Amino acid sequence: MASLSRLIRLAVGALAFLLLVSAGPVPANAQQVNPTASSVKEQQLLQELNRIQGRITIPDQRAGVLEQPAGRDWREFRNVTLRWIGGIAILGMIGVIVIFYLTRGMVRLESGRSGRTIVRFNAFERFTHWMTATCFIILAISGLNITFGRPLLLPLIGFEAFSEWSQWAKYAHNYLSFPFTLGVILIFLTWIAGNIPNKVDVEWVKRGGGLFGHDHPPAYRFNAGQKAIYWIVVIGGGLVAATGYTLMFPFYLSGIEGMQIAQIVHSIVAVLFVAAMLAHIYIGTIGMEGAFEGMGTGTVDVNWAREHHALWLDGQNARPGGAGSQSAAQPAE
């Protein structure tokens, strides 16, 4: 401890010394000063830092940034790069789903319905899911509107209508971010236990998740695909929330460059998120027989559980009271 504080003192002392040296005695540093001859040059400053910043008297210090040509790079990203990324990700995903649906069709319950159900998601879980999902859909649409609305929608409905809609979309985007963020947090906490990757997932992935053919790789409550969605929601959601709030509360967290980066992260993550959610929605609805019930009513057919989450079902059965529509009062481990 003692040596550390000595080191600090030394460093401080050295710094003070340096400052003293650079400041010099009162008048000596004033010699030969011709302020006109040595005036600052714009190009030189821009080359050094790619921004020009100075002193300003108003308390709003962000106004001290005189020039930040980085805005041009951001513009390129927003108007070109992002539209490509978003277009490819979303249209690509839709294309994949369509092809998959056409080739594979709905994944059927191979053993048919048993007639017996088992609780898969309790009311709280479902509430959390649907709150987040609803918010997500609105956020996604309003968000996509910011990126794609101007070329796609505006020409169709005209300036006034488009502005009106976009204004409401902006409000919705801003306000729904709060329940969405809450949802992401709840999802994270509620389902973290079932979403730690393990060896079973390796096997599951190796077998392609059973998407092709009639394979049914075993899984606990959440298979690797669901875990992937979980982590996409948690990490992606966390990122869009964090970056979104950076944008919503400008200058609380970062300067203008930070906000540009935040917007870049926000928009890329968001379009990928949207793409991923399209897959999630597909597999949870028309992609797989019996899957929607889990989040719809909260219960699934035991046969569905056996085919897709054999290990989870085993676990449920092993519990006192065994599997039964009334029994699983609490969520799985």
Added chain:
Amino acid sequence: MLIKRTHQRSDRRGSVAETLAGQGGGLDRRTFLRKSGLAGGALAALGAMPVGSVRKAEAAVAGPLAAGATVKKGVCTHCAVGCTVTAEVLNGVWIGQEPSWDSPINRGSHCAKGASVRELVHSDRRLRYPMKLVNGQWTRVSWDTAVNEIGDKLLQVREKSGSDSVYWLGSAKMTNEGSYLFRKLGAFWGTNNTDHQARICHSTTVTGVANTWGYGAMTNSINDMRNSKTMLFIGSNAAEAHPVGMQHMLASKEINKANFIVFDPRMTRTAAHATEYVRIRPGTDIPVLYGMMWHILKNGWEDKEFIAQRVYGFEDLRKEVEKWNPQETERVTGVPGAQLERVAKMFATQKPATIIWCMGQTQHTVGTANVRASCIALLMTGNVGKSGTGANILRGHDNVQGATDVGLDIVTLPFYYGLAEGAWKHWSRVWEVDYDYLVSRFDDKKLMETPGIPLTRWFDAALLPKADVAQKDNVKAVFVQGHASNSITRIPESLKGLKALELLVIADPHPTTWASLAVEAGRKDGVYILPVATQFECVGSRVASNRSMQWAEQIVKPVFESKDDLEVIYLMAKKFGFADKMFKNIKVTNNLPVAEDVLREINRGSWSTGYCGQSPERIKAHMKNQHKFDLVTMRAPKDDPEVGGDYYGLPWPCWGSPEVRHPGSPLLYNTNLHVMDGGGAFRPRFGIEREEKLADGTTRKVSLLADKSYSKGSEIEDGYPEFTLASLKKLGWDTDLTEAEMATIKKVNPANPDAVSWSLDLSGGIQRVALKHGCVPYGNGKARMNAFGLPDPIPVHREPIYTPRVDLVEKYPTLPDAKQFRLPNIGFSVQKAAVEKGIAKQFPLILSSGRLVEYEGGGEETRTNPWLAELQQDMFIEISPADAADRGIKDGGWVWVSGAENNSRARMKALVTERVGKGVAWMPFHFGGWFGGADLRKNYPAGADPIVLGESANTITSYGYDPATGMQEPKVTLCQIVAA
């Protein structure tokens, strides 16, 4: 939302900012304006567009908004440059400002203050009605009640303590007419305790410069600086104090490739444009100037012919200069010899050269000596009385030159006539009032002829033992009309003074710190606030720094219950019962004296200074014909029917009666022109010869008249004394006088008409005849390097009272204690005690103060203007990075500043910057409304508090007064700064 954070971060002040932002002021205002049936817009006929205006003709469809607006011309009230303000008025509402392209002074330009003056008038934080402090609460009263109660109380004080116990503090913000009447009110009341801001800005200039060559004013003009080849700024930050003036200075720098040299302890915004910046230790102006002169004399760069013909006392000066060799100069000032030699060479050889100064030189215990040293430097190099040269002394307030000239002062009656019996008799003749009546108004005739108390020391006059105050009693009441209290040093002691007063009257558009500090001092009653209109609601003349007089129209009527300055003065005079006498020759309508009549009375009495030719009609014609005046010479073409041959604003001296049509004198003491073209010579004001003691004990008589130098066309081709009837007779020119003139002369002095001089002759005949023969009425003398009669006839360096260089105090002590202006000046004792107590160790930083471009003076008015207030929201202190690092102070962080006296301390933000050198700190002096860390917002009458409040620099400033003028010392003291 973008702005929310800023406000939250801005601490206490945030609440105000928040309120304002919440009001969405601008949008409401726009709506308000719309309701007045207008907005934006203007007359497209305003003429002259700047280069680059392309879409002029085709788009002159000025919309429905501009329709019906009238254009009025006023003069900006925020500094002495004299910018014309062009106002558009609709339905009595001032709806917009337009650039004043026609003015040769500002050519359309403004600074932050000038571009926002409209808000001053329509501010909703103006005082609305008279108020009185009752049991510590501000209570509304009527004007009648206020005037009656104030008058009764003043008469009561007068009865008990004598007429000198009321202090009349006027303002450089008043028009000439206002300040003249205020001085006249003092005279009729019976006191010389009438002062105004010139005391704390340029009193030392007036005294020092007048004692050098005759008149204490700027010799040339800002426009004339366009002719300069070398400009030496010493103690001027024109970029912030006179921004529009910088237009002309930078033009000179660019067009003439002029040297732009800035001497300053701070690397100011002016210094940023310098071709050479010299950092000096605060308070060492004299050594640095002498250091320059040492090089000039050593190299023989002085103007020998000029010195021989027009300068007195050169050899005495040489002895003093020789002490300031480069080693000693650098030891004292910190400026290396090589740099000073370079600057000296430029100054002395690249001519014409001028010295520009402001309060950096004047606000010192050695202020008078400082400005004298500057004048001496100019004299030595022959840089006076020609275009491009001279002492370009930039004044601070819009009419501080005029208010000084009209004698709102403690040492003289109007126009520098002094206080002697002859002066009183002159004015009693002008006023057509019995001299004996005036004498009867005073406590005694001796006090009538004794200079009054400087405003810098009003509280000393209230607090010192009665025996120490050389008048009947202490000051018991202060009537302040248009002067800040926070611009006066030693605020902690002024607080005691506020408590001690029996009555305080504040007549102002804003409550000012007089009000908030009076409450803070514990007063519960005996304070009145009278709402006075801004100058934009008044009509009258004002004199810019360059002595040009401009007539300002009334832009809008006084708002709320505000009254014109002149009306307030009239109401008081009426209450005191001498209004009939005082306004004998001035028409008064509805209690408002007619400004034109007042100016005519001024014309009739101001022969000494040449305000006699500036009739209201002539000045108004100048405002109307502004576009005819040349940018550089400021002269109108000779063939113009209205203003032909005149210089803009008839810069005084404008000799003779208006009928003489003297064009004004743009450059003082200019022998290259005929006196009827504005020429002149140095004024022999201090006798015509002087007996000098020689080394061998013998004496010789030395002439103080010019030697073979005279203004162009003069029939006397040598020096000559001032003109009197006797001297006219001697020359045989008395026959040129008309009978009427002769009759008037005889009336002036029936006993001895021969003694009637150019300045006392109410007919103007003596002046007219002198002019006719090409002679300057006041004579043709030598300028004085040796100004015998001043405390330091030859300027000598004296360390500031509180100096960090205690090692120099023994060699360069301040002057001994003495009694000056009715009060003791104990500067010497204070300095000695400070050295003995080791004050410089406890308070190691030099503290200086100065101006911000956004604010003016005490700043209440400008801090109430949101457009300005937004730009400077916090009081701050500049500290060098090195000093800040030593103290763990961060840029923008809070600090406590403590001063050397009264355990004073103040809380403000730190601005860590290399503008100041190590060991120096600097504060702006415009803030007020905090004291010792406490926010005094609650002390203001509700709704009349300025938007921005902050600690006053003068809470920390300390003792120190110039012996010749009573000037305070806000530029050098000591302080300590710690992080809060």
Added chain:
Amino acid sequence: MARMKFLCDADRCIECNACVTACKNENEVPWGINRRRVVTINDGKPGERSISMACMHCTDAPCQAVCPVNCFYTTADGVVLHSKDLCIGCGYCFYACPFGAPQYPKVGNFGSRGKMDKCTYCAGGPEADGSKEEYEKYGANRLAEGKLPLCAEMCSTKSLLAGDGEIIAQIYKERVMKRGYGSGAWGWKTAYRESIES
């Protein structure tokens, strides 16, 4: 048609802030909105320069390009204006602007930027020239009256120039030629992709 531009001659600018208050005065700009501002580079050091900056009315303006609702338009004079009726206050123009020009009034408690406000070159907005509606939303329309922006007209040292780009560039070039120095037409390269070399 002329191509209106701003040019701040930093060798003349003294940070007097006249441009700032002239703007406030002419357009009744509320507290907290700074359409124009003066920034000092290298404060207190040799070579210090102050520059007055507002919307530069860029060629191919970034704000216009990134606006999600396309509320910007460029007038025949090259002035970049926007419609407050269309603006949704998203802040994108602020991210794109190289000069920090867009300003947002605070409305509501959080997350809701009001309609963007910026320098209009004293040229109003989409409403009829000189109309009350235009004045209320955007401030003065001096250009329609044949006048230039008040900030430049009132500049204390004639540092801030406004007018046709070619003419003010010419004035600046002549100044630089005459006096022999010039720190450049600040922002021109970024805003107009051109620089003035003398």
